Amino acid sequence: MTIPFILNGEDVVAQCSVDKRLVDILRDNFKLAGTRADCRSGLCGACSVIFNGRLVPSCLIPAFKVKDGEVITIEGFMQTLEYQDIISGFNQTGFRPDQFCATSIILGIEALLSQNLRPEPQEIYTAFTDIQCRNLDPNQLVPMIKSISEIRQRRLYGRSA
Amino acid sequence: MVETGRSSGTLEELILQGMLYGHILRSPVAAGTLVRINTPKLSSAYTLITAHDIPGKPFLDFYASHMPILAGTQVHYIGEPVALLVGPDRTKLEELARATEIIAEEDEALFECSIFNSDRILAKKTVQDKGIDSFFKGDAVLTEATYSTGIQEHWYPECHGALASYSYDKMLIRTATQWPFHVRQAVASVLGVSVEDILVEPTELGSHLDGKLWYPSLIACLAGLATYICKKPVKILLSRLEDFQFSPKRPASQIALRTATGTDGELIAIEGRPIVNMGASGPFAEEFISRLSIGALGAYRSSHRRIEGYAVQSNIPPAGPFAGFGFSQANFAIESHIWSITDRLQQNPLEWRKKNALCKGDTLLQGIPVRDPVPSEALLDTVAAMSDFNRKWSSYELISRYHRSLHQFPLDKTLRGIGISLGYQGNGLLFEGSDKGTFGIEVTLEKDGTLLIKSSAIVSDEETKSIWATIAGEILGISSSQIAFAPIRTDEVPDSGPSCLSRNTTIITKLIQRACEAIRKQRFRDPLPITVKRQFRPTKAQKDGLPFSMLSWGAAVVEVEIEPITLKARARGIWLMVDGGKILSEQRARISINLSCIHALQWATGNGLSYTEGIISPDSMDYYSIQLQDNPPPVYLEFLWNDNEQPKGIGELPFTLIPGAFAQAVSQAIGKPIRKLPILPSDIERELRSREEQA
Numbered sequence: 138m139t140i141p142f143i144l145n146g147e148d149v150v151a152q153c154s155v156d157k158r159l160v161d162i163l164r165d166n167f168k169l170a171g172t173r174a175d176c177r178s179g180l181c182g183a184c185s186v187i188f189n190g191r192l193v194p195s196c197l198i199p200a201f202k203v204k205d206g207e208v209i210t211i212e213g214f215m216q217t218l219e220y221q222d223i224i225s226g227f228n229q230t231g232f233r234p235d236q237f238c239a240t241s242i243i244l245g246i247e248a249l250l251s252q253n254l255r256p257e258p259q260e261i262y263t264a265f266t267d268i269q270c271r272n273l274d275p276n277q278l279v280p281m282i283k284s285i286s287e288i289r290q291r292r293l294y295g296r297s298a
Numbered sequence: 299m300v301e302t303g304r305s306s307g308t309l310e311e312l313i314l315q316g317m318l319y320g321h322i323l324r325s326p327v328a329a330g331t332l333v334r335i336n337t338p339k340l341s342s343a344y345t346l347i348t349a350h351d352i353p354g355k356p357f358l359d360f361y362a363s364h365m366p367i368l369a370g371t372q373v374h375y376i377g378e379p380v381a382l383l384v385g386p387d388r389t390k391l392e393e394l395a396r397a398t399e400i401i402a403e404e405d406e407a408l409f410e411c412s413i414f415n416s417d418r419i420l421a422k423k424t425v426q427d428k429g430i431d432s433f434f435k436g437d438a439v440l441t442e443a444t445y446s447t448g449i450q451e452h453w454y455p456e457c458h459g460a461l462a463s464y465s466y467d468k469m470l471i472r473t474a475t476q477w478p479f480h481v482r483q484a485v486a487s488v489l490g491v492s493v494e495d496i497l498v499e500p501t502e503l504g505s506h507l508d509g510k511l512w513y514p515s516l517i518a519c520l521a522g523l524a525t526y527i528c529k530k531p532v533k534i535l536l537s538r539l540e541d542f543q544f545s546p547k548r549p550a551s552q553i554a555l556r557t558a559t560g561t562d563g564e565l566i567a568i569e570g571r572p573i574v575n576m577g578a579s580g581p582f583a584e585e586f587i588s589r590l591s592i593g594a595l596g597a598y599r600s601s602h603r604r605i606e607g608y609a610v611q612s613n614i615p616p617a618g619p620f621a622g623f624g625f626s627q628a629n630f631a632i633e634s635h636i637w638s639i640t641d642r643l644q645q646n647p648l649e650w651r652k653k654n655a656l657c658k659g660d661t662l663l664q665g666i667p668v669r670d671p672v673p674s675e676a677l678l679d680t681v682a683a684m685s686d687f688n689r690k691w692s693s694y695e696l697i698s699r700y701h702r703s704l705h706q707f708p709l710d711k712t713l714r715g716i717g718i719s720l721g722y723q724g725n726g727l728l729f730e731g732s733d734k735g736t737f738g739i740e741v742t743l744e745k746d747g748t749l750l751i752k753s754s755a756i757v758s759d760e761e762t763k764s765i766w767a768t769i770a771g772e773i774l775g776i777s778s779s780q781i782a783f784a785p786i787r788t789d790e791v792p793d794s795g796p797s798c799l800s801r802n803t804t805i806i807t808k809l810i811q812r813a814c815e816a817i818r819k820q821r822f823r824d825p826l827p828i829t830v831k832r833q834f835r836p837t838k839a840q841k842d843g844l845p846f847s848m849l850s851w852g853a854a855v856v857e858v859e860i861e862p863i864t865l866k867a868r869a870r871g872i873w874l875m876v877d878g879g880k881i882l883s884e885q886r887a888r889i890s891i892n893l894s895c896i897h898a899l900q901w902a903t904g905n906g907l908s909y910t911e912g913i914i915s916p917d918s919m920d921y922y923s924i925q926l927q928d929n930p931p932p933v934y935l936e937f938l939w940n941d942n943e944q945p946k947g948i949g950e951l952p953f954t955l956i957p958g959a960f961a962q963a964v965s966q967a968i969g970k971p972i973r974k975l976p977i978l979p980s981d982i983e984r985e986l987r988s989r990e991e992q993a
Contacts, residue, residue, distance in 0.1 A: 235504035237455030
């Protein structure tokens with residue numbers, strides 16, 4: 138099957154079977170290894186990508202669902218200013234994600250902040266419930282996301298909250 | 299892929315030209331004899347490797363025990379590797395594995411350890427006190443109970459795996475391990491070659507919680523064996539489910555305690571019988587039972603002590619360390635036990651602890667001396683003040699006693715309780731056998747003024763390296779940017795031992811300090827480059843089983859709320875006071891302890907993971923979660939600042955302190971002792987029901 142979709146801002150076409158999972162399409166067809174293939178059952182969040190503006194586990198998305206959609210992987214997101222905001226926030230709060238979990242945490246933050254630039258603590262906890270990472274301290278998460286949010290607001294509006 | 303400041307990549311990313319994949323075929327029975335393995339017809343690209351193909355020793359050596367690399371004739375647990383399928387296509391390998399029939403004659407399997415024969419004892423620890431029985435017969439207040447703790451899954455970032463390939467005439471093993479030289483020795487032994495012929499290059503380790511101490515050696519042996527036979531690079535990477543079901547977990551334990559206390563609450567005699575279920579083979583069984591036995595006495599003084607501890611073999615997958623070797627299980631037991639004592643004596647648990655805490659000059663089990671002053675009073679008083687313990691404890695106690703006087707507990711109301719605990723973390727060496735070599739580091743001041751530090755110590759964060767660089771820079775008066783760390787490869791760095799039990803903080807930091815001080819003395823006398831090697835040699839006392847060169851102390855308070863209807867216990871707040879010696883980086887220490895608090899709490903309240911008929915059900919993974927995002931409790935942490943110049947390990951303290959305090963808080967809330975971990979709503983309901991039946 139031929140699957141046209143937008144990958145990291147570029148129009149691409151993947152030749153694969155209809156039931157091939159998005160994580161395998163990204164890794165096999167496009168060699169984008171930043172999307173991890175771990176539990177393959179949507180539990181760990183390591184294979185997270187932003188699909189049509191939402192954070193989804195790419196191991197649960199079959200190829201036919203991807204058709205005409207827009208996918209952002211960590212490799213594409215790393216080229217953006219929003220990524221730099223997140224890294225600055227990490228440095229400011231001393232947060233260092235495991236290399237393996239970094240993809241899901243960074244994209245998780247982006248998915249959250251792109252919807253709501255001033256999330257409440259409960260919204261933050263809820264947004265990260267599906268990401269299993271031993272290095273993720275929920276108490277550190279709230280100040281870290283607030284710090285990233287302030288950095289982004291300063292960049293966008295020239296002032297913080 | 300993501301720039302997080304780390305150098306080594308993950309195993310998953312490594313793909314070599316012509317690389318094959320390995321798929322482990324596992325035993326379907328918990329005990330029995332392997333009859334045959336029926337595979338579908340394999341094409342020439344696919345190879346089946348069994349125990350008969352191993353050229354060297356067919357087992358992993360653990361000083362006191364052996365573990366088969368691949369089961370020969372006998373199988374000892376469900377999921378034990380019996381053969382390895384190797385081929386170029388992972389999907390095809392999975393298909394072949396599904397079509398393969400492993401036939402074994404099943405024997406009776408033993409999963410429990412409450413009753414066991416002497417032939418199942420892997421390690422034993424006894425400390426006798428002949429006169430102790432008289433104290434249990436007199437006027438003393440006797441308290442007796444058995445405490446049990448469940449298994450805990452590590453859920454490290456990347457599953458276990460290894461990639462073996464040839465690098466000229468040597469075999470190169472890449473794996474995420476805490477102990478690269480153990481991997482090297484294990485692979486060399488299995489292949490029957492010299493250790494010089496094996497190179498080990500660790501990959502990204504992440505937060506391992508001691509789960510990658512010895513198991514990577516087993517997977518590396520399988521990958522190395524496949525490469526040796528197929529002459530091609532071979533990668534084995536367990537799936538998350540495979541890892542979840544068959545990799546080592548924190549072992550389950552049962553600890554029976556009996557104490558005799560005076561009417562004023564002074565601890566007169568204590569008797570403990572810890573039993574730990576080590577699963578098949580039981581690597582580090584001696585280590586576990588030794589630490590469990592010491593921990594069973596807690597941080598309290600008692601002139602009469604008797605311990606009879608057993609590490610028992612069973613037909614479940616082998617257990618492994620989880621942020622330490624069993625000390626926290628034992629501390630949970632003694633701290634929960636103290637709740638029963640103080641409840642009977644109607645004493646304030648804070649005062650009881652202050653009265654009975656160890657002091658300088660006291661001894662731990664087997665005469666291990668407490669050399670430094672114990673800041674127990676300062677820790678307890680400060681943590682009590684931070685948490686407003688005395689006021690909360692008194693009011694919750696009043697409510698609890700009122701509830702106990704009622705015929706039925708008011709389940710429509712939120713119940714609250716508060717618990718306190720005191721404990722320590724033994725820093726330094728492993729116990730029996732495993733750490734008695736000499737381990738070292740090498741530091742070179744180069745001609746251009748840069749400093750190169752060589753060590754095989756694996757750090758899970760870059761902060762530790764920056765601390766080492768700062769220390770070295772301060773001693774030698776050079777900037778941190780001129781200090782580099784040699785990439786870890788077993789032929790390029792000296793053996794610095796396993797990276798566990800806070801050794802990096804305590805031993806490696808000291809060695810780097812000593813090496814830099816030696817360079818400082820030499821550098822204006824000798825020409826550059828100057829290379830200094832420093833080794834840690836255990837003293838005779840340490841070799842004889844007195845391993846704690848220093849103790850780091852801590853006290854914790856946990857306040858708990860039990861939700862009405864659901865009966866779910868939820869921590870409302872955690873207060874911690876830690877004496878960690880010289881704190882090298884306060885920010886790092888806070889992050890590390892806060893994370894450990896969450897992991898410890900997850901163990902105390904977790905999903906109750908367990909083996910059923912020798913296996914963790916695959917469905918368990920669907921609802922298993924390591925996160926506590928749903929209203930995580932705030933953690934208030936303070937350090938006891940003093941003039942101690944020695945940095946101490948502190949990462950394991952939350953595991954030692956929090957479960958015990960949490961259990962006490964639940965006990966106070968429901969007016970019944972809680973004697974098991976994790977504490978599930980069903981346990982609380984059962985205790986409340988039994989109370990009503992008694993009433």
